[in-house]
Amino acid sequence: MEPTPTPAPELVAFLEELPEPHIVLDAHYRIRAANAAYRRKFGAAAGVLGRPCYEVSHHFSEPCDLAGESCPLAQARTSGGRARVLHLHHTPGGEEYVQIELAPVSGSAAQPQLFVEKMATLPMAQAQPAEQGLVGRAPAFQQMLALLARVAGAPAAVLLLGETGTGKELVARALHQASPRAQRAWVPVDCSSLPETLFESELFGHERGAFTGATHARPGLVDAATGGTLFLDEVGDIPLAMQVKLLRLLESGTYRRVGSTELRQADIRVVSATHRDLPRMVAEGRFREDLFYRLSSFPIRLPPLRERREDIPLLAQALLERVAAPRKLRLSEDALALLQAQPFPGNVRELRNLLERAALLCDGAALEAAHVQQALACGLVPPAHSSAPTSAPVPSALVPAAPAPALPPALPPATRPAPRSAQDWAQLIAEHTGPRAELAARLGISERTLYRRLRALRGAGRPAA
Structure with a gap:
């Protein structure tokens, strides 16, 4: 039976004096010692000694590497050297980003190998809504954050x-x-x-005098x-x-x-x-x-918002607290679902602007889907060719969005119906009733090229659709 590993008293005394939280682990992930800084930051050592680190820090029932996380202990056992990872740890103050550095301590047949783990919280980012700083927990966000922490x-x-x-x-x-x-x-x-x-x-x-108007030196x-x-x-x-x-x-x-x-x-x-x-x-x-x-x-x-869509609820609440202060607005489930369905090509800035508009349109304590729909409608630009109706229609953003019709695929270069004369262009444009983007796609040209053709036709006195 493998003996229970016990850290040397000299090692425990050394770690006790360090200002950063440190723990000692055995090869089976069990915590064998914790210094005073760890006890102050993460709780009393009496409640963690002998327990697996993944259970204490992550509330997992299995090691991190089996739960989709990068495990520094597993890395160190494989490489025989140091390992460094970024983790989300449960703390008395909630989940926090923690930078972990783990180093193996020499072992022997009589004394199984131990590992010393140093932990440093990362205040630059939060895994919960916060008034300031970076917010997120999606894998793409954590990958970026790990690089930031290293450099x-x-x-x-x-x-x-x-x-x-x-x-x-x-x-x-x-x-x-x-x-x-x-x-x-x-x-x-x-x-x-x-x-x-x-x-x-x-x-x-x-x-002073370096150029006209430089009447005095300026840093x-x-x-x-x-x-x-x-x-x-x-x-x-x-x-x-x-x-x-x-x-x-x-x-x-x-x-x-x-x-x-x-x-x-x-x-x-x-x-x-x-x-x-x-x-x-x-x-x-x-x-x-x-x-x-x-x-x-x-x-x-930096990942775009579409690559960290699972962060939208977290970001939305954090941004709403910032743009609606001092009001305490909450997001309804329907409003949140509508936000998650948006493409957000403008990324987090677009999400922030949308929430700011929606907050201004909301008089109650909860931001509903109707407020988000109205805020979306504020940003719509009506088509230039549409005529004003006799009665104001319901903005399209207030109606559940339907997927845009797919453009017909562009024909291969050998079979594209490329017009050769002004008359051909005029006839093709007159017969086409859909969007100009669709026409450009069918011809296999860019919209800019199509618009140049239209301007040329107008200059020649031809109809321009």
């Missing part, structure tokens, strides 16, 4: 890649707040709003971010001529103010973000390849 304490340049509305600035701020620079400056820069003529001056500052945003984080939002919009100056800053950590020969040292951590396809821009010559690699030392992709 937060490092000086590496981080590039956040994601569609519009996925919360890139919110993620960048969370990254700053979890870094050693959290108590220093956080300086966001909207690169898309800076004209090329002012970009260098705004970023690096200028000296730039790099100066303002000293010791902290400089966040370059929409970095794909930086003018090509200015990219080389930013590259110099990243490569050497130095810069010059406009109109100065003095070389200044920059003490900043750079985080950038874009919704653009930078590799494609590099291939097209619109973005410097060397700058791309400097910015993307550690790229992190």
Whole structure:
């Protein structure tokens, strides 16, 4: 019979003095010791000693790796080395994200192997509705969060890649707040709003007389971010001529103010973000390849809302608390079901805006499906060709949405009925009664090309449908 493993008194005494929560596990996942920091954070050790860690932390009846989670102990047993994972743990304050580092302790035939597990809560994200910060628990969200947790304490340049509305600035701020620079400056820069003529001056500052109107010396945003984080939002919009100056800053950590020969040292951590396809821009010559690699030392992709649809109830409640404050609105089940049925191409930003409109339309204590439907209707744009009816119809968003009819498949290139003359185009357009997108699809051309053809027909005096 295998002897019951007991941690050495010296190990227990050492862990007891550490400020971070630590426990000692045996190879069967049972907790054999817990230090004072663990007892303060997660509860009295007397109630956990001898119990499996997965039962205490996750309320599971089987090990994490058998329940769809990544298990650090299983990884360490396989590799023989350290393991690091991000988990959702049950705590007295509810579920919290916890960064786990596990290391094996040498064992022998007489003393089975033990493992020391260090736990650190991750305040940058919540698994329940919160007034601030990142909120989510979907697998795609947790994958992103695990990458953020790994790079937060490092000086590496981080590039956040994601569609519009996925919360890139919110993620960048969370990254700053979890870094050693959290108590220093956080300086966001909207690169898309800076004209090329002012970009260098705004970023690096200028000296008195450097250009017309420079009546006094002025520090730039790099100066303002000293010791902290400089966040370059929409970095794909930086003018090509200015990219080389930013590259110099990243490569050497130095810069010059406009109109100065003095070389200044920059003490900043750079985080950038874009919704653009930078590799494609590099291939097209619109973005410097060397700058791309400097910015993307550690790229992190932010998942769109459609990839974390199970987070919509959590996000909706959290966002509603933010946009409706100080009111305490709750979401009805029907309203929540309607929200989950929406495509949200604008991602979390679109969800937030929709909830804000719905809250303004709600006079009661509960947000119902009718309020969400009315808020959806507010965003509808009537077709330009429709005539005004004699009586106001019910907005289409108030009626349960029906799936859009599928467009007929485009014909193969060899059999497309491509018109050859203006008369052919005029006849085809006159006979077509459906949407122009459908016509473009049938012809195998883009809508932009179709509209150019229509403008050409109008210029020639032909009917344009």
